[in-house]
Amino acid sequence: MISLHTPADAHFSLTAGKATDCRSVLAAARAKHSHLFDTTAAPKILDLSERVWTNWPDDESEIPEATETPAT
Incomplete structure (x- = not known):
């Protein structure tokens, strides 16, 4: 599984370890x-990538700014 991650991997910042x-x-x-x-x-x-989406928002104005910190 090269470069395949679950949404949970991204949400909990597990991708680098994987x-x-x-x-x-x-x-x-x-x-x-x-x-x-x-x-x-x-x-x-x-x-x-810095951001990942399970479902890309229909309206790009719904995309939050990159100032949020990843979950730990």
């Missing part, structure tokens, strides 16, 4: 089963 876990799992899989990978380069884990 990306780190993903990198380590992929590195271990590559080390143990290198014959299953087509390239020698590690897969790219995409950067996460």
Whole structure:
């Protein structure tokens, strides 16, 4: 699961930790089963956007300013 996160991951600020876990799992899989990978380069884990939406608001005036702090 590369760069796939649930709404809860984003809401509770868990995405960075999950990306780190993903990198380590992929590195271990590559080390143990290198014959299953087509390239020698590690897969790219995409950067996460600052904001995520489950359902984008119909009216963009409903989008809050970026001054809100993420949930912890």
